[in-house]
Amino acid sequence: MIQIESVSKTFPAKKEAVQAARSITLEVRQGEVVGLLGENGAGKTTLLRMIATLLEPTEGRIAVAGYDTVKQAMEVKKRIGVLFGGETGLYDRLSARENLEYFAMLYGLSAHETKARIDALTVKFGMKDYINRKVGGFSKGMKQKVAIARTLIHDPEVILFDEPTTGLDITSANMFRQLIHQLRGEGKTIIFSSHIMEEIQLLCGSVIMIHKGQMVYNGTLEQLYETEQSKDLNYIMMSRLVRGNAG
Numbered sequence: 001m002i003q004i005e006s007v008s009k010t011f012p013a014k015k016e017a018v019q020a021a022r023s024i025t026l027e028v029r030q031g032e033v034v035g036l037l038g039e040n041g042a043g044k045t046t047l048l049r050m051i052a053t054l055l056e057p058t059e060g061r062i063a064v065a066g067y068d069t070v071k072q073a074m075e076v077k078k079r080i081g082v083l084f085g086g087e088t089g090l091y092d093r094l095s096a097r098e099n100l101e102y103f104a105m106l107y108g109l110s111a112h113e114t115k116a117r118i119d120a121l122t123v124k125f126g127m128k129d130y131i132n133r134k135v136g137g138f139s140k141g142m143k144q145k146v147a148i149a150r151t152l153i154h155d156p157e158v159i160l161f162d163e164p165t166t167g168l169d170i171t172s173a174n175m176f177r178q179l180i181h182q183l184r185g186e187g188k189t190i191i192f193s194s195h196i197m198e199e200i201q202l203l204c205g206s207v208i209m210i211h212k213g214q215m216v217y218n219g220t221l222e223q224l225y226e227t228e229q230s231k232d233l234n235y236i237m238m239s240r241l242v243r244g245n246a247g
Contacts, residue, residue: 001158001189002028002051007060009046009213020046022213023060028191028206030157033184035204036193037237043213044193045084048160051191052082064158078107081156083164088147092136096127096146099135100153107154114153121149125175141172148179159183161192165199177203197233211241 009021020043028034038044049055050062053073061068067075083089090099097118104114122131125145135143144164151159165173180203183190191208194200200207200221207224209217217224217240221233228236 001030001032001065002191003061003063004047004051005061007047007050007057007062009043009050009055010058020213021050021057021210024210024215025060026208026215026218028189030189031184031187032206033180033190033192033204035200035207036191036210037200037207038193038210039241042210044210045162046213047210048082048084048162048191048193051158052080052160053077054082078154079156080158080160081151081154082160083147083151084162088143089150090135090143090146093134095134096131096138096149099146100149103150104153109154117153117155118149121152124179125149141169144168144172145175148176156188158189159191161190163193163195165194165196173199197237201233209237209240216240216243 004024004026007021007024008019011018011020024047036044036047046055050057051064051069053069053076056070061070063069064076065079067079069076091102094102100118100121101114104117109117118131122128125148127142127145127149130138130142135146138146148164151161165176168176177199180190180192184203192203204221206220207217208215224236225231228239230236
């Protein structure tokens with residue numbers, strides 16, 4: 001579903017260019033839920049933005065559902081949903097419904113499809129009481145629910161979440177975790193980054209670890225536990241980051 005081949009990303013700078021991704025090669029199969037781990041600045045968001053067509057690789061190639069993210073970006077965008085933790089992508093002066101209608105229009109949904117999707121997502125996320133209210137007055141948890149609904153409005157095959165539960169209360173964070181279980185049951189392909197190890201262990205079958213732009217692990221959690229002789233993911237991650245590619 002997602003193929004990443006020898007991908008590097010370099011950002012120019014006055015003193016020294018910054019290499020945010022270094023020769024990353026991996027594959028995520030359809031229906032997998034994959035956790036993306038690494039310290040702040042490791043390159044996680046850069047990788048997700050390249051998969052989402054928001055950045056172009058300096059070197060290498062990325063394909064989503066067989067479509068090249070650079071040469072066939074519009075085809076990729078039709079098939080992915082993206083939510084970055086600090087960016088809801090919502091318009092405060094519009095109601096939650098109007099926000100969802102706007103994004104549905106951008107994805108080319110018909111009026112009938114739009115209404116059906118909004119009605120279903122309103123029920124799924126318990127937004128009935130505020131779906132017609134302006135987003136500007138919403139709590140962080142309410143905005144996050146609408147933002148996740150916006151991510152899913154076009155029923156994408158591939159979903160990318162970048163630290164989606166950061167700053168959420170317990171109820172909203174649990175809602176998100178239940179959603180991941182449901183999406184996995186629907187066969188969606190999901191990559192999400194998180195600093196919450198318990199979240200990764202609960203939701204993911206596989207993990208990708210990145211350190212200073214380099215991939216230091218790509219595989220199942222069970223394989224990782226067996227190799228490290230431990231199920232303490234916090235300890236394993238710190239150990240892997242210290243060892244880098246030598247691990």
